[in-house]
């Protein structure tokens with residue numbers, strides 16, 4: 001059975017894409033068959049992995065809105081165990097175009113259903129909003145990873161996200177669970193990071209991943225080379241943190 005996970009937080013710049021890309025790649029090098037779906041019009045997951053793409057195909061907008069067969073929008077990568085569905089800026093229009101469709105919250109599920117079975121994990125990189133694209137991801141997935149940046153206002157807006165998750169559970173996807181809350185950009189030298197981490201831990205308790213993603217310059221440099229951190233600097237803290245996260249997720253039995 002494949003497990004479908006959305007990387008969601010409507011707050012911008014918290015590490016959704018960094019986690020989507022590096023978690024996918026770390027799963028793939030662990031020989032876990034993985035599909036990364038870039039569901040953000042900013043296309044950061046697509047460009048962040050560009051060096052790995054083999055003969056780029058169509059994109060998520062083609063499949064979601066133009067009705068292109070999903071098999072025709074899957075792009076292979078240089079890693080045997082990783083495929084990606086890329087995104088383009090066209091996807092901006094999808095937020096509006098989906099509104100007019102029947103069962104508009106189920107379009108992503110309808111689109112990906114036939115192919116997701118071929119993968120052990122499908123990771124969906126969501127945009128920083130709670131619009132229809134994110135709603136489609138939440139309606140389709142089994143679980144959500146919520147990255148939280150260890151900075152001021154980390155918890156701001158989380159009430160709204162949790163409320164949206166509850167509404168989706170009630171009305172669209174009763175099976176939806178929180179896979180885990182992930183602390184990102186943690187800096188052990190800063191009291192602030194520690195305070196935020198404590199605050200998030202006391203709020204989410206056992207929902208927090210034991211693995212913490214430290215602030216690591218290699219993680220922020222890698223995308224400009226179109227590479228995941230594991231192929232940019234395998235010995236970096238960032239690469240190690242994401243490998244630990246894979247171990248934790250696989251050990252959770254999901």
Ligand SMILES: Nc1ncnc2c1ncn2[C@@H]1O[C@H](COP(=O)(O)OP(=O)(O)OP(=O)(O)O)[C@@H](O)[C@H]1O
Nearest residue numbers: 012013014015016017018128185214215216219220
């Ligand atoms: N652990 C980290 N250490 C250092 N820099 C990081 C780390 N995680 C993410 N970054 C950097 O922080 C910025 C935001 O990260 P990212 O793009 O993953 O966030 P996002 O939540 O996907 O943003 P958006 O909401 O715009 O989609 C990027 O420049 C990224 O390279």
Ligand SMILES: [Mg+2]
Nearest residue numbers: 016017040044
């Ligand atoms: Mg992003």
